[in-house]
Amino acid sequence: MIKLSAISKNYHTDKVQTRALDNINLQVDAGEFVSIMGPSGCGKSTLLNIIGLLDRPASGQIEINGQLLGNYSDSQVAKLRNQTFGFIFQSFHLINELRVIDNVELPLLYRKMPATERRAKAKAALEKVGLTARMEHFPNQLSGGQQQRVAIARAMVGEPQILLADEPTGNLDSQMGAEVMSQLLALNQAGTTIVMVTHNEQEAKHSNRIVRVFDGQLVQ
C-alpha cells in the first residue's frame, strides 16, 4: 500500500546539517498496524510526515497504492492527503475557533459533498468516539483525552485508508491513553491501516509490527 525507497531528508539550520533520515526503505501493507519506535530526535516524526505527504524527502521515492509520486501538483497532493490519509498529532491540533463538530467536518469541506451529508458523517464519527454530547463545545472546553478523541473522529470522518498517528497518547495520562489506544485498535480491526509513532512499549505490543529507528536509519 505504501512503499518508501531510499528516502533521505536533511535539515539545515545555522550551518549545521542534520541528517534526519538516511536511506530509509519501508513498506506498509493494507490492514497493518505498524509502530515506529526510537529515541527522541531519531527522525520518527520526519518519517511519518514524509509518509503522509506533509513533508518532502530530499531524495528517494514514494509509492502509494502502486502509484509513484513524481512531480505531483499541489492540488493533486492535496487530494491525496484528503482521501488517503488521516492524521492524529501529539498536540491534537484542533482549530480553537471552531466548534467540535466543525473541526470534525473539516476534511469533508475539501470534498464536493452537500452540507447535510457532511454534518451527518461528522455526527456519526463523534458518536463512535463517544462525544456527541460535546458537539457544540469549543476544543478548549474539553479535556486532553476528549480533544484527542475529537482528533480521531476528524481523522476518521473521511474514511481514509491509512491513519497516521504521531505519539497520539504522548500528552495524555495513562487512563486517557488507554482509551485512545482501544479506539485505534478498534479502527484497525475494522480494516484501517495504521502507522503510529510511540515511546510506549506496551502500546507498541498491540501492533502487528514494530519498526525501530536510530539516528535516521532503520534498525532490525
Place this chain on the structure above:
Amino acid sequence: MLKNYLIIAWRIALQRKLFTLINLLCISLTLLVLLVLTALLENTFQPTGVEGKSPRMLQILTMLSYNDERGNSRHSPLGYKVITDYIKPLPSAELVAAVSLPESTTVYQAERTTDLLMRRADAAYWQILDFEVLSGRVPSAEDVATGRFVLVLNQSTAKQLFGQQPAVGQKLNVGGQQFEVIGVVADVLQLNSFADMWAPVSTYPSSDYQHQMWGNFTALILTRDAANFTAIKQELATAIVDFQFDDPAMWSDVRIWADTKLDIFARMLLQNERQADSGAATLLMIISALMLLFMLLPALNLVNLNTGRMLERSTEIGVRKAFGASRQQLIWQFLVENLLLCTVGGLLGLVLAAAALEVIESSGVIPYLQVNINFTVFALGMLISIIFGLLSGIIPAWRTAKLDPVHALKGARR
C-alpha cells in the same frame, strides 16, 4: 464553502478583537478622509442646486494683463467693460452674466452696524443661477435697467438683521444707500453664489464701473450645451486679439480664459495663467495619485498586520493542508476573510463619513456648506475597500498558503 469561510472569518474576528478593531479602524478612517474629501471636491466641481447649471457653464474669474518688455504684469478680476465689450457679444453664448466679487459692506440699523458681503449683479445672473427663493422675489431685468435700490438677502442674513420679523419690504441702509429688501434666498456656499446680500449692478454709487477694464467683476457664460465650450473659447480668443487697453503704452497683451470650475482651480493651483490648457488633467492625476498614496500607507500596514496574523494561524493552515486544502483554496479563504473585513470597514467608513459631513455642515466651519454622500461616493468607497482587501490580503494569503504543512504545524515564523 463560502458560508464556511464566512463563519470562520466571523469567529476569528471575534476571537481577535484587537486585531479586528485595528484593521477596521485602519480602513474606515482612511475611507472617512477620502470620502469627505471626495464629497467636498464633488460639491466644488459638480455642484447641484444653485449652480446646478455648471455643466454647461463657463466662467471667467480673472484676466492677466502684461507687457513683458516693460516687465508689467497685472492679474485681476475683470472690469465691467471687458464683459460688455468682449464677452457678452460672443455668438455661441446663450447668456452672459456679470457679477461683482463679494465686497465687504456695512449695514446701518437704528441700534447697530453689521459688516456683510455684498454682490452686485446684472439681470442674467439671476437667470443663470437657480437661487431658492424663500420669500419675495429676485431682481428683474427692469430693476437692473432702471437702477432700483432693491436688495436680496440670504436666510441667515435676514435672520441676523431682522430676527423673526419678515425681511421682505424692510428698508435698509447699506453703505449709506437706502435699499428695500425684495427677497430672501436660501443660504449657499458655491463659487459664484455665496454672499450675504445682492443688489443690481446699477446701484453702484458711481457709473465709473461701466468704463473700467480692470474691476471687481467675474463673468458667467451659459451655453446650450457643453459641446459649445470649444466654440466659445475660440470666439473669446479671437475677440481679445484687438483688446483695447486704456494705456497701450503700459500694457500690450491680455490673457482671458473661459473655464469650467475644475479648470479654474487647476489654473490657479498650477499657475497656468498664460496658456490655454488649465492643467485640469494634471490636477486630476495629482489628486488621484495623492489619494492612492494616502491609501497605500494603511494598506501596507494591513499587509504587515495580516502577515503576522496569518502566521499566528499557522496551526490552522497546517491542519487544513494536512486534511486536504489546496494552496488555491487557502488563498481563497484568506481573501474572502479579508474582503469581508474590509467591506465591513468600508461600510463603517461610509457611516463615519456621512456623520463627519453632517458635523462639518452643522458646525458651520465652512458656512452654508451642503454636501451629501451620493451613489458615486458610495460606490467609490466600496471600490476602495475592495482594493484594500485585495491589496492587503493577497500577499499574506499567498505567502502563508505556500507553507509546507509540517512547517505550518510547527508554527513557522518565517
